[in-house]
Amino acid sequence: MDQFKDVAAAFQCPGSYLGEEPYGSGHINDTYKVFYDVDGREVHYIHQRVNKNIFKDVPGLMENIGRVTRHQRKKFEEAGADDLDRRVLTLIPTVDGTDYYVDANGDFWRCYVFIEDAVGIDVIENTDQAYESARAFGEFQCQLADLPGRLVETIPNFHHTRSRFDTLKEAIEADIHGRADDVKDEIEFAMAREEMVDVVIDLMASGEIPERVTHNDTKLNNVLIDNASGKGQCVIDLDTVMPGSVLYDFGDMIRTTTNQAAEDECDLSKVKMNIDYFEALVKGYLETASGFLVPKERELLAFSGKLITFEIGLRFLTDYLQGDVYFKTHREGQNIDRCRKQFKMVQSMEEQMDAMQKIVEDCT
Numbered sequence: 177m178d179q180f181k182d183v184a185a186a187f188q189c190p191g192s193y194l195g196e197e198p199y200g201s202g203h204i205n206d207t208y209k210v211f212y213d214v215d216g217r218e219v220h221y222i223h224q225r226v227n228k229n230i231f232k233d234v235p236g237l238m239e240n241i242g243r244v245t246r247h248q249r250k251k252f253e254e255a256g257a258d259d260l261d262r263r264v265l266t267l268i269p270t271v272d273g274t275d276y277y278v279d280a281n282g283d284f285w286r287c288y289v290f291i292e293d294a295v296g297i298d299v300i301e302n303t304d305q306a307y308e309s310a311r312a313f314g315e316f317q318c319q320l321a322d323l324p325g326r327l328v329e330t331i332p333n334f335h336h337t338r339s340r341f342d343t344l345k346e347a348i349e350a351d352i353h354g355r356a357d358d359v360k361d362e363i364e365f366a367m368a369r370e371e372m373v374d375v376v377i378d379l380m381a382s383g384e385i386p387e388r389v390t391h392n393d394t395k396l397n398n399v400l401i402d403n404a405s406g407k408g409q410c411v412i413d414l415d416t417v418m419p420g421s422v423l424y425d426f427g428d429m430i431r432t433t434t435n436q437a438a439e440d441e442c443d444l445s446k447v448k449m450n451i452d453y454f455e456a457l458v459k460g461y462l463e464t465a466s467g468f469l470v471p472k473e474r475e476l477l478a479f480s481g482k483l484i485t486f487e488i489g490l491r492f493l494t495d496y497l498q499g500d501v502y503f504k505t506h507r508e509g510q511n512i513d514r515c516r517k518q519f520k521m522v523q524s525m526e527e528q529m530d531a532m533q534k535i536v537e538d539c540t
């Protein structure tokens with residue numbers, strides 16, 4: 177495609193551009209695996225069009241990613257890692273020496289070294305993957321604990337659950353697509369759980385929970401798992417790395433790795449929080465994070481799963497009511513199915529909260 181030729185020419189990728197294919201299953205950016213010929217050898221890169229409707233300050237976001245990946249790389253180097261380009265995302269600069277390229281439509285593009293022989297997993301297959309992904313995200317937080325300066329907030333109030341709740345209420349009131357009547361049960365489910373939304377925000381405001389550099393989008397498929405060893409190879413999708421709480425990260429790990437149903441599963445009888453996956457997550461996470469967590473953070477690890485799953489459920493419900501304008505959808509009703517799945521997970525966690533809490537205590 178001509179457009180890709182321009183993008184390819186903008187970056188300092190060695191070799192000549194051959195073609196590209198859409199890649200991965202992210203809901204936000206447009207991601208392509210791009211093929212180059214380097215002296216008869218096929219070499220791959222990732223080219224990504226960053227979603228500028230969602231990220232209002234792409235230069236600030238790219239500056240964050242540069243700072244974060246340089247810091248991670250230094251940490252891996254100090255630890256003696258010999259496969260740096262597979263441990264941390266590597267940005268390829270443009271011919272002008274910047275980290276992003278703006279095309280004729282005003283769209284922002286970036287280019288990463290393609291991490292071979294590792295994949296982002298959409299649906300968990302075994303407890304090792306839960307352990308490995310949590311270990312990798314904990315290591316990520318640990319490495320960034322001494323990052324100098326404050327990062328740009330790429331999406332303000334991203335995990336401000338109160339503000340997500342209020343936005344849902346506005347969407348219900350406006351009901352611009354006339355869909356609210358069809359989702360009365362989901363609305364009722366959400367409204368009945370309002371008391372949950374301020375817990376972490378209030379503890380952060382009082383200082384009992386520290387602000388840290390966090391990933392904020394710790395979906396299982398945002399850590400690449402090495403095909404050969406099954407180890408957590410590289411944390412990716414750094415667009416939302418910014419000041420936050422570790423509870424947002426641990427909570428989203430619980431949401432996405434403790435059941436084998438797809439995020440938009442329609443058969444809710446398949447949706448249940450699997451306590452074995454939860455235990456593997458806690459163990460993997462504490463292996464790398466136990467050194468820095470304060471007691472309040474530990475105490476709320478199990479709760480964080482319920483909170484973040486509820487929050488994402490609110491966001492899917494809001495997007496459904498607003499006409500599917502935020503998350504990419506591939507079929508009608510996908511956002512409401514995603515919402516129902518999240519709410520079923522919330523309910524399942526409510527039922528198992530004592531057992532989850534006990535696992536955290538036993539691992540501490």
Ligand code: ADP
Nearest residue numbers: 200202203204205207222288289290291296413
């Ligand atoms: P989104 O924000 O849309 O989720 P991601 O940055 O997570 O975008 O990228 C989408 C998918 O592309 C990932 O789930 C992963 O499968 C793949 N991917 C991203 N970066 C790389 C990389 N450097 N090497 C290999 N695969 C990658």
Ligand code: GN1
Nearest residue numbers: 201202203204393395398413416488
């Ligand atoms: C989006 O980018 P991706 O697909 O990894 C979203 C997350 C949601 C997730 C739900 C910037 O993540 O917040 O939890 O979808 N990212 C953004 O699957 O909104």
Ligand code: MG
Nearest residue numbers: 202397398413
């Ligand atoms: Mg992603």
